[in-house]
Amino acid sequence: MTRLVEVRSAILKENDVLARKLRERFVAAHVCVISFVSSPGSGKTTFLEKLMSRIAARHRIAALVGDLATENDAARLSRACAQVRQITTGTICHLDAKMIDKALEGWKLDELDFLFIENVGNLVCPSSYDLGEQMRVVLLSATEGEDKPLKYPTIFNTSDLALITKIDLAEAVEFDRETAHRSINSVRPGMKILEVSAKTGAGMEATEALFESLLVPV
């Protein structure tokens, strides 16, 4: 006899449950957790390096950085902040809540203002995994083309803020700002968009102000 067993559960239930627990821990510790997703080479590490070196004097910060292999990015980020851990995922193309939970071992979250999480460079897979973050930032570099959001709608749709990076190169690569904003808005209507250049510092102040507005006043 064949019987139908109703299950009706989210396939990534385990990740979702753990992400919820992480989010509760982050809220209880008053740490603002921001994750960064983008394609490889869009400037996540350079942006974070710049951001962290600019705010390190006034905030207590830490960072987790995911890559398939090497500790290069962690080495780069540790120049800007003492607490950096690399998560090497091996063959896995995204970070998940379990990796975050494990990487946080031994860190005192309540002694932090910001925890930044740099996801593996990938515009597809990270979109399915909640990491417990308060804000997910998707980066799109001026060199990538204005229609990236239309090609990878899910990652834009699950993010809260779009950062257009390498804006200092806009003219050189004939990057059309208006078209890029329109693409982002078409996929994730109403999403806040900021343009930045880690090299010249353009837009960094506005980005910092936005992140600082998320901090809970103590």
Place this chain on the structure above:
Amino acid sequence: MHELSIALSMIEQIEEQSEKHPGTVRSVNLRIGVLSGVDAEALRFAWEIACAGTPFAEAKLVIESIPLSVRCPRCGETHSPDIWALACPRCITPEQDILAGTELELTSLEIDT
């Protein structure tokens, strides 16, 4: 390609269920939204690899694709847009409430007892 991780999570859940409901799993029924970030064909491919050597190797994967469905918070229009153009076709309000299309759900199992 994170479909292999998804397939492994499915196997964990199917194992749990088959402990409660002994028998041979004939089919695994899923609902996958177009905005879930999971590709049905890639998942089928990953499933073949993930279920090899498990008691579910013969189980059929039945995937129901769920189109995007959104409601306009301004005019109340419900529509099913492409995932790259969400705005309301009636009043062009950009922000839309997503009603369906993000599912990534193990719906049911057919088990021979």
